[in-house]
Amino acid sequence: MSAPPHPTVAPPDATVVPRLIPHRPDASLGAHLARLGPPPRPTRSLVEQVEAAGVRGRGGAGFPTGVKMAAVAARSRTRGPIVVANGTEGEPASAKDQTLLVHVPHLVLDGMVAAAGAVGAREAILCVDRRHRHVVDAVGRAVGERQGRWADTVAVRVAQVPSRYVAGEESALVHWLNGGEAKPTSSPPRPFERGVDGRPTLVDNVETLAHVALVARFGAEWYRAIGTPDEPGTVLLTVGGHAARGGVYEVPSGVPLAALLDNAGAPLAELAGVLVGGYFGTWLDPATAAAVAVDHSSLRAVGGSLGCGVVFALPRGHCGLAETARIARWLAGEGAQQCGPCAHGLPAMAEAMEHLSAGGPGASRAHVRLHQLFVQVEGRGACRHPDGAVRMVRSALEVFAADAAAHAAGRPCPPAPAWLPTPAPGGWR
Ligand SMILES: Cc1cc2nc3c(=O)[nH]c(=O)nc-3n(C[C@H](O)[C@H](O)[C@H](O)COP(=O)(O)O)c2cc1C
Ligand code: SF4
Structure with missing residues (x-):
């Protein structure tokens, strides 16, 4: 199952605290x-x-x-x-x-x-x-x-x-x-x-x-009665991907990520990785995801970020590098192309990611090139768009490091259907 195309409220469970959205919402x-x-x-x-x-x-x-x-x-x-x-x-x-x-x-x-x-x-x-x-x-x-x-x-x-x-x-x-x-x-x-x-x-x-x-x-x-002292209250999270009960969960900030995934029907044992924070967020490996809480400071401590509250579960057997290459290409197309890192850096990063993902003759060079591009792109845009893209791609190379080494050596994962959504672009006006 992928992220819900239409809004759904998650079923009540042990982690949910309905402050903003009641269990049986009525919009009137x-x-x-x-x-x-x-x-x-x-x-x-x-x-x-x-x-x-x-x-x-x-x-x-x-x-x-x-x-x-x-x-x-x-x-x-x-x-x-x-x-x-x-x-x-x-x-x-x-x-x-x-x-x-x-x-x-x-x-x-x-x-x-x-x-x-x-x-x-x-x-x-x-x-x-x-x-x-x-x-x-x-x-x-x-x-x-x-x-x-x-x-x-x-x-x-x-x-x-x-x-x-x-x-x-x-x-x-x-x-x-x-x-x-x-x-x-x-x-x-x-x-x-x-x-x-x-x-x-x-x-x-x-x-x-x-x-x-x-x-x-x-x-x-x-x-302040719930949540953490630094980040009080509840937070809305969109749980998607390999989750039997995906949807929008309202939980106290600081809830264990493993408990949230368990309740959403996405047990960590079945996952290759978890994308937390959305397309500007970071991939977490299952061991890190098992030990982290869902709040800004806990996620920052493991190199992650809460971003807009996306929690996307990628099942075992699916290639995180292929998913990341698709998102990198999409993010490159979504930039406003006004600054150098957006106009040149992000397309170059997407291309290198695609080469690595394909695992062909240029894959090893693309792997090295990606690390050079991170340095050239990061901190250079007028907004956070390029930095967000770099953060997500860099985390994929860390979390799926064994896969990246295999792809670079010419042993790519078999092709698999896409999981994360990449909608067609709209206009600018
Ligand atoms: C490329 C980019 C896209 C963004 N998209 C959104 C968005 O869709 N919704 C949103 O609330 N903030 C988005 N933001 C953050 C906003 O710039 C802004 O920080 C936010 O709306 C402020 O609200 P907050 O202080 O309540 O978080 C985006 C930021 C960047 C760099
Ligand atoms: S970095 Fe931000 S400001 Fe610069 S072109 Fe890209 S989207 Fe526009």
């Missing part, structure tokens, strides 16, 4: 209010509450959300700020943001309104991928249901963003909302300084904003 406003009560009045003091709660961004980097909110709030006297909720989810193996938006859209909308009130914004834009029609429909319905409620202190609109991997990068989103192509712009100024219409702009992932909505309702102490 009535059900939302019955479960959580009315949203509290927006207040500036939410910035301190979010800082005290220790909410970290769920869009990939895990940046402290309160710090970003404070930076935007501090600029609110010069020009009215604006909030952008990032629900584009360009990561093909991820479904957690789509799941959230389809099943509990009102929690995200509450978070947008609360965050806007906290930073002094009167306008908020919910960005979704225009090819995610189920999401476009769900959020359109939810925004319609709220018309005229709570005196509408914050105007919310939905924007349908082009389907590109880099379109979800915050400066790309801002550039597109300002009428340009959905390509990253070199920074500074960063969006929190000058973003949409030149205004201070708070760009937060939709899951992050759903957590903010819970902090606004229940406070920092409640929020």
Whole structure:
């Protein structure tokens, strides 16, 4: 089984804690209010509450959300700020943001309104991928249901963003909302300084904003009751691949990866490796995966990253190098080709990876070349796209080192069907 093409909520099990997404979700406003009560009045003091709660961004980097909110709030006297909720989810193996938006859209909308009130914004834009029609429909319905409620202190609109991997990068989103192509712009100024219409702009992932909505309702102490002290709360993970019960799991941050995989029907004994964090993430070998917890610092300690919460199980007998070569080629095609590492480095890396994967006459040279390319590409792009691609490919050479040596020596794995999804590219506008 591969990653779910449509959002599914995982079945309840020992690891699941349904804070954001209830076991039997109902997307209607009535059900939302019955479960959580009315949203509290927006207040500036939410910035301190979010800082005290220790909410970290769920869009990939895990940046402290309160710090970003404070930076935007501090600029609110010069020009009215604006909030952008990032629900584009360009990561093909991820479904957690789509799941959230389809099943509990009102929690995200509450978070947008609360965050806007906290930073002094009167306008908020919910960005979704225009090819995610189920999401476009769900959020359109939810925004319609709220018309005229709570005196509408914050105007919310939905924007349908082009389907590109880099379109979800915050400066790309801002550039597109300002009428340009959905390509990253070199920074500074960063969006929190000058973003949409030149205004201070708070760009937060939709899951992050759903957590903010819970902090606004229940406070920092409640929020910190689960998760780790450094990374409190729950986290949404998309478990896919060789998993009998794949889907989106909401678990306390710090849950053992082995327990999560077990509950999802993906026992480590049956796996060749686990891709954690998505296409900017890292492959983990089964022994490392057996001992690591799912949070930023634990994963960083073993050279991994949590990224956007993808956990993809590759079964034994399938070639991790072939999967990685396909993803590397896809990532090369998804770059905006504006910087050298993106225009030249990533295609060269994809080509070398394909040679190694094929195991033909040039495989050994390609293996050496890959290590040279890592050094040439890393740290040179204007955004993190090339670095993310390097991290994922480098981890594949480490985790599948024995396979890489065999391929380089002319003994490739037999061809096998593709597992990880690589969707066709969309436009830039
Ligand atoms: C190439 C690239 C693609 C990205 N795609 C997404 C995305 O699809 N969704 C998202 O929330 N963040 C994405 N990000 C991260 C955003 O730039 C930004 O950091 C994030 O939306 C901030 O939200 P957070 O602080 O709540 O994590 C991407 C970053 C890069 C470099
Ligand atoms: S690295 Fe690629 S995606 Fe990032 S800014 Fe440069 S050209 Fe654009």
